[in-house]
Amino acid sequence: MNNDDELLLKCRNGSKEAFYELVSPYLEKAYRIAFAILRSHYDAEDAVQNSLLETYHSIKENREIRHFAAWFHRLVVHRAIDLARKNGKEKHHADITGVLAFLPDRRDLPIDELIHKEGENDLATCILKLDMKYRMVIVLHYYFDLKISEIAELLNIKEGTVKSRLFQARSLLYQYYQKEQKEELR
């Protein structure tokens, strides 16, 4: 029995402290996933809090939970997506539509340049600038480590669509990066 399983058992047996011990190591990542998807601190807070409530209920109702960390983070992703759909407030970044039409039709975009020259926080900023459908796949694939097939299942889209969105998302990130470089040189 690993530590999470032990804490789960303690929770089920009524220990209130055990709940916090169980979830706290995973809260930072949970919040960051939610924030990266929702692009709003308030909504991210809501998504994580709703997930915590659901987690608590699931534990108290003795539902089977295997691999708690993965289960919990996946729940947060679901709740963040639910919230994003519910809000329906996602605003398209002004540049996106224009940029897409002019993307070069090749698969070997110079993403390495982005990696090496882009500052860490600037990359986060660029990711957050992405439209929801692109941002979502970037976060799920590169931050949450989901496979293409898993993302397809989660978002209820075809694997080909996930691949295409990932490609477009990377392309857009590069475009943003180039644009910012030009602005800096002005």
Place this chain on the structure above:
Amino acid sequence: MKHDDLFKQEVKTSLDHIKVPESIFSFAKELPYKMEEKPSCLSNRSKWRQWTTAAAVTLAVGVSAGTYISPTFAAYIQSFFTRPELDNGLQAAAKQGFSEKTNAAVTDQGITLKVKEVMADANRLILTYSLEKENGGYIDPTILFNSEQQLLGRTEYFVKDFNTFYITDEDGNIVSRSINYMTKEGKDVTQYIQSVFPHEHYADLMFLLDADKNAKQLFANIRLNKIGIVQGKWNLKVPIHIEKSATATKNVPIHQRYTTKDGISITLQNIVHSPTLTAVHIETKWTETGMQRNKMQREYSDGNGSYFYRPVFDILDSKGNVVATTESSSANDPKRPLFIETNSYDPRTTTPIQWNYSFLPLSKGEKLTFAFRGIKRIEFPNKAVTIDLAKLKKHPVSLSYKDNNITIRNFKWEKNQKGERVGVLDMEETTAETIDLGVSDSQQKQYILHTKDPLLVTDARYNPDTMMYHIKSRLEIEGMDKAPSSLTLTIKSATVLYKDADWKINIVQ
């Protein structure tokens, strides 16, 4: 390493820089306790939150919002804190020379954050800041906050963008009291700022301090990540000299105890007179007898073993006049003496609760008397009455619980603020503070009621002798598209006043 793996690593590192609010951790920590406390209410507002939020909202009315003052007038005043719209405690302290000018400033992204003036004593701290552009122009200082309109035209400000403001002592300990708010959108906000008063190009930030920590030196800490849409880094740590105000501060230890008829042990700990405030510290705790009685009375508990109460008292001068009170003479009276109340309330525990009441400065030399008046507690009677809507106009319907009473006089259709057709009940209530109502039709369908919305309150009066409010208001019944023949109205909870005037203490100064 493949370039995709490298990219993954970069994405992880970059997103790991997103700051995570402490509120997530507090929520997780409190969740199991709250769930036991009132499982059905967590998605909305739990009772204790309503209680504390209501207290915060109603009791903070004494703080007036900043208003515009002309540059001409500004030039005449030596201190920002002598402005007439600030409370008398701040004005008096500033006039006595307790404030100091500073030149603290930090610039980033072409914006300069300046702290212009500070004033502090053992109980609170106020500072004035501005945001200035390179061309000498000013940025609206309230750009750092989200705001909401409250009662009486007051505006409440909430921190945003992870900008932080707090006060520390010489050892780096935070000594500003954190305040929890629930916004109208239902968001919980925790911040150290008690109030924001904008004025012309400036804004004042006011903090309540923990006087018991006896800080020798204070520092105002401001850490900004974002000003409007501009990201950057503006960090300031401004030292504040408090020797002068510390000398002028007097701690009067009291430590006298009384047990109420309800079985609550109350200790008046001490009173701290400082230049800007007089703070009264009280500790309360349920006795064994009190807890036994609680368990025997079903209506005392919210059903989950939580009990809600607060002490009620006055402070009298040598002539017997009330110079400070926990109660309001009128909900609309901006001069009422209770300035602010904070507490460590946890309705489920039997551990002592610390109550801190702050009043505008009371006379240090005069003989004062602490006069206990009783306990207000929230009870859960679940008492119901059925209303025949057709007969209502001729036969008003009343429902009472202890000293609380409601009378429904009329039902009609109106449009609400969103232009939706809603049923409206005309109601008169007599209450010690609040009555929480539920409404359902003969099919047991529950409706959402909007009670005591300030925009709908037509009349509210407070009788200081009976200590009861008399309120005429209208209740909007949301989601009702046709009038049912009858409605059932239920008092879910009500504040009950238990008068207990047997305890008085002469405060030896």
